[in-house]
Amino acid sequence: MRAKGNHRTLSADLIVTECLKLLDLQGPGGLTFRRIGSHLGVDPTALYRHFRNKDELILAIMDHLISQALVGFEPDPDWRATLRDLAHRSRKVYLAHPQAAVLGTIRVTRREGEMRIVETILAALAEAGFEGEEAARIYRVIDDLTLAFASLDAGFRVLNEDQQRKDVGAWSKEYALADPSEFPLIAGTAGHLAAIDEDSTFELALELTLEAIAARSGAKKQPGQ
Incomplete structure (x- = not known):
């Protein structure tokens, strides 16, 4: 289906990118299927062909932001640099869209973008010597730290x-x-x-966390550990 007044075919990707614009301009209140349909020039019911409900749409928007954070990303030989870069990239993209960040940083998207970043973080932790439950817990520490700061700063x-x-x-x-x-x-x-300021506070929290993870990694490699 084509959006009225233009030649773009209505797709899930188009809906997500346009909804992100609506969030930037109007906040969560603008994210109704009626307003989205009006913005796109289509009958609101057309949106249900791509998203069953508003919650599914929110998850897709948040996964889109995660995927944006990964554009151009390459893992560093130093696992700490990889984790630092991912944290900076994630926070940057969330703060570029604070209305979306406030709405959805607490959610688990269970989609490709999120799975890619989780896999990348776990790979970096594997290089540091962590596996299994310990790797999962440290992943959550890094992820929750980044999301908490992003949500707090976006809220402001x-x-x-x-x-x-x-x-x-x-x-x-x-x-x-x-x-x-x-x-x-x-x-x-x-x-x-x-x-x-908020930037220096995030930097300190991130560096303290990475230092603690590095110390734990070093202890694992000590003789007798």
Whole structure:
């Protein structure tokens, strides 16, 4: 079926890419089959030929973002560099589409893009000497860390300007005025708290995690381990 007013054939890929645009512009409220159909110039019922329901569509959108993160990716000989690159790529694509990230980072897509990235992370962990349950648990640590930060930072970006300004300003206003007799540590670090940004926080969390994984990997290779 062709979308009215253009020559594009309606397909699952087209629906997903156009729905991502709707999410960017209108947020989750714009993701109804009626609005999607209007945006594409087709009868909303045509969408059911490709997606049984809205939930299936959301999962496809999130898997599309994962696949975008993998475009041009090549594993590094150093497993730590591979994991670092994947984390950066994933966070970058989610923050480019914060409305989608808020909507779906908690979901398991069980589709090709997600399976490819899980396989790649497990391969990197295998190079580090992890297998079985231990590899699965460490995979979850890396994945959940990336998704948690992406969701948190995306959540901030979808706030309105007034809410963002108040939240950012709190560190240099309310926290800076904390009573030293009651909150001595806050009073002593208020200036530093106000200067910390989301990117550097993610970098530190990621590096601490990779250092811990590397230490565990090294311990496995020690004599007698």
